[in-house]
Amino acid sequence: MSNLLSGKKGIISGALNSESLAWKVAERCVEEGAQIVLTNAPVAMRMGEINGLAEKCNAPVIGADATSMEDLENLFSKSMEHFGGKFDFVFHSIGMSVNVRKGKPYTDLNHEWMQKTFDVSAISFHKMMQTIWKLDAINDWGSILALSYIAAQRVFPDYSEMAESKALLESFARSFGYHFGTTKHVRVNTLSQSPTMTTAGQGVKGFHDFFSYADKMSPLGNAPAENCANYCVMLFSDYTRYVTMQNLYHDGGFSTMGMNPALIQ
Numbered sequence: 001m002s003n004l005l006s007g008k009k010g011i012i013s014g015a016l017n018s019e020s021l022a023w024k025v026a027e028r029c030v031e032e033g034a035q036i037v038l039t040n041a042p043v044a045m046r047m048g049e050i051n052g053l054a055e056k057c058n059a060p061v062i063g064a065d066a067t068s069m070e071d072l073e074n075l076f077s078k079s080m081e082h083f084g085g086k087f088d089f090v091f092h093s094i095g096m097s098v099n100v101r102k103g104k105p106y107t108d109l110n111h112e113w114m115q116k117t118f119d120v121s122a123i124s125f126h127k128m129m130q131t132i133w134k135l136d137a138i139n140d141w142g143s144i145l146a147l148s149y150i151a152a153q154r155v156f157p158d159y160s161e162m163a164e165s166k167a168l169l170e171s172f173a174r175s176f177g178y179h180f181g182t183t184k185h186v187r188v189n190t191l192s193q194s195p196t197m198t199t200a201g202q203g204v205k206g207f208h209d210f211f212s213y214a215d216k217m218s219p220l221g222n223a224p225a226e227n228c229a230n231y232c233v234m235l236f237s238d239y240t241r242y243v244t245m246q247n248l249y250h251d252g253g254f255s256t257m258g259m260n261p262a263l264i265q
């Protein structure tokens with residue numbers, strides 16, 4: 001521990017259970033001296049596990065469906081009331097595909113469900129940023145970060161419409177990053193994480209085989225959730241003030257590999 005986030009205040013979405021990437025991020029941010037507010041969809045909060053994290057992190061939980069502008073306005077206004085002013089970082093760790101959940105093949109997707117998938121997994125990021133922008137809720141030199149996956153750039157057939165969701169998410173980071181950078185000195189990035197054994201991750205068909213494929217392909221192996229949390233801490237800290245509008249791979253080298261002999265032995 002080094003108090004990298006001493007005095008910083010942040011909002012962390014997406015901690016469902018102790019496997020969640022956001023769970024680890026919340027724990028690490030608090031260990032590094034941050035004060036945080038936790039948020040998740042009301043349905044996830046009813047499952048109750050987030051309360052244990054809230055107690056451990058001494059953080060309030062403010063429910064918000066990330067697709068609802070009303071909920072988001074309430075989340076960010078209440079957070080400012082709690083902190084007694086603006087905050088310094090925001091973490092978007094939200095993803096869900098209706099078509100993947102229902103096992104629809106990519107060549108026969110339900111497009112209404114697809115809209116819902118995009119709304120939850122990508123447009124929610126724009127909605128969050130627009131709400132923060134309108135409320136003028138983030139301090140100068142703040143940091144906004146969302147989690148992505150390399151299916152935004154390469155084809156992973158079982159990832160289905162989540163690939164397009166992530167492409168959209170990354171594009172929102174670049175486009176809003178321009179506005180936040182120019183006007184408020186705030187940076188916006190996406191972190192592209194290795195496959196990780198979480199509830200959302202394991203919802204993808206064939207995930208276990210895919211996890212071990214990526215692990216063998218990556219010279220350093222798959223990046224564990226704890227290390228993802230460390231990278232997020234760095235991206236919220238003052239050591240990355242001029243990093244913005246980037247998609248940053250945290251994947252043990254996977255994204256640069258063509259072939260790894262370990263896979264064909």
Ligand SMILES: NC(=O)c1ccc[n+]([C@@H]2O[C@H](COP(=O)([O-])OP(=O)(O)OC[C@H]3O[C@@H](n4cnc5c(N)ncnc54)[C@H](O)[C@@H]3O)[C@@H](O)[C@H]2O)c1
Pocket residue numbers: 013014015016017019020021022040041044064065066067092093094095096120147148149192193194195196197198199200201202
């Ligand atoms: N696990 C992986 O392999 C992996 C790899 C790269 C990126 N990611 C991304 O990491 C992020 C976090 O996923 P995770 O793997 O920790 O799984 P997770 O299931 O623990 O987290 C997903 C979260 O999204 C929340 N959510 C869903 N709908 C919501 C809504 N309408 N409003 C607010 N919150 C909502 C869920 O309640 C849950 O907390 C996602 O964006 C995911 O795509 C995951």
